[in-house]
Structures are given as C-alpha cells and as structure tokens.
Amino acid sequence: MLGIIGGTGLTQLANLEITHRKVARTPYGEPSGALTFGRLCDQDVVFLARHGYGHTIPPHAVNYRANLWALRDNGVDRVVSVATVGCIHRDLLPGMLVVPDQIIDYTHGRESTFFVGNDKPVTHLDFTFPYCDAMRAALLRAAASADIRLRDGGVYGAVQGPRLETAAEINRMERDGCDMVGMTGMPEAYLARELELCYAAVGAVVNYAAGRGASADGIQMEEIQAVLGEVMSQVRRLLEQLVTDEATVCPLP
Ligand code: HPA
Secondary structure (H helix, E strand, O other), X not given: OEEEEEOOOOOOOOOOEEEEEEOOOEOOEOOOOOEEEEEEOOEEEEEEEOOOOOOOOOHHHOOHHHHHHHHHHOOOOEEEEEEEEEEOOOOOOOOOEEEOOEEEEOOOOOOOOOOOOOOOOOOOOOOOOOOOHHHHHHHHHHHHHOOOOEEEOOEEEEOOOOOOOOHHXXXXXXXXXXXXXXXXXOOHHHHHHHOOOEEEEEEXXXXXXXXXXXXXXXXXXXXXXXXXXXXXXXXXXXXXXXXXXXXXXXXXX
C-alpha cells in the first residue's frame, strides 16, 4: 500500500475518502499523529502529517523513526514524502515541483537508525542512491500524464532548522552541489531504506533560498504563504494521478 507523508501545507488530502484513523504505537515512540487510512481515487492509501495535524512539531523534533515504523507496520511498502524546499539552483523557481535524486545531510542530533541497542548488529546499508528508482519514475510519469511541470533530479540539502539559513550557508551549500534546501529530508530517507520501503520525495519549492532571487534581502514569510496553496494543489493533483496510474498498471483483483 502507498503511504503519503505530508509536510508544511499538506496536513490533509482534500479528496481522500477517509475510512478510519489509527493511533499507532511503535518501539520508537509515537508517530506525529494518527495514521489516516482511506481511498484516494479508489486506491487504498495511508496518510500521515509529518508535523502533526495541527502543524506543531518542528523538523528537528519529528519522530522520523516512529513515523516510518508505523507506516510499515500498517502495510505500507511504498512512500511518497512531500516537503517544501527553498530553491538554490537557478532552474528552480517558487511554485515548481521537483523530485530530487540525491541528498546531502547537514542535520545533527536526530535519531537516524533503527539499528541501536546491544541486541542489534552494527549495520551499514548502501545509500549511494538514496531514493527508490521505481517511485521516482512513477512520480515523473504521473506528472507527465497530468501535465504538471516537475523537475527530474537535483540534490536536496537537508538542514537542521528550525531557523532558515544565512546567505553564506546557502552559498556554501551551492558549492557543495545542493540544488534545494529543506529541513525534513533526513533521516527520513535513510530510515525508509533501513525498513526496505520504496521511498521518493516531492519537493515543493516555496521560496528562493536565503540571499537568492526575491530572497536577496531576506525570506518573506508572506511570499511563502502566497505560493504554498497553489503549489500544494499541484501536489494533490500529482498524487491523485499517481494512484490512478497505479490502478491502471496493477488493477485490483
Ligand atoms: N530553507 C530550509 N527549509 C526550507 C526552506 C528554506 O529556504 N524553504 C522551505 N523549507
């Protein structure tokens, strides 16, 4: 079953016919909220709001382990993770969607593995390609069939937050090769790998990164709000096309 993790601006899916909600408990504590089960375009999906349904959990305090564990424990094998990003690369503009293909992790102090404790062997998993190819390809196909402009690929720089960056930090991130910046991409992507989930992300660009473009003199929250609604309605359309395509590719028995 498909799991959808929604970020800022996507705390619910308007067209999801909710069947039930479930408060999930995990060995790693509580997820950000109850899992919302339902049908989207006639397909079973589970939705979870990463920052809680009231948007109260900041990026560094999200229990990423509990979120992914709860999804997997409830039948999820594929995950689309939606998150807002600031754009660094000049081909990215506020209002656009992007499916990153690489990550640089600048976060710290987050619980970033399930392999802890004396009973667990030390485990190093391959993470050369951090996202699931099949899910990335499905997102790109869905964007093409729904006529949604979406950039294929890019390096996601995951920062600690909750503060935004300085202009110098963004310059350094650009030199590092980052195309976009966000606060929630890690350790989520790696934890999904540890759980063998097919995981891909959709970045919704809501602002120019600090010191760039319209943010040259500072990031204006009003500008983010102005873009957020429209870009998330594109995300909703993308997700609806994704599940519709899946139904065509693998018809239900
Ligand atoms: N920086 C970090 N995270 C973000 C940004 C940003 O500019 N925009 C949206 N999420």
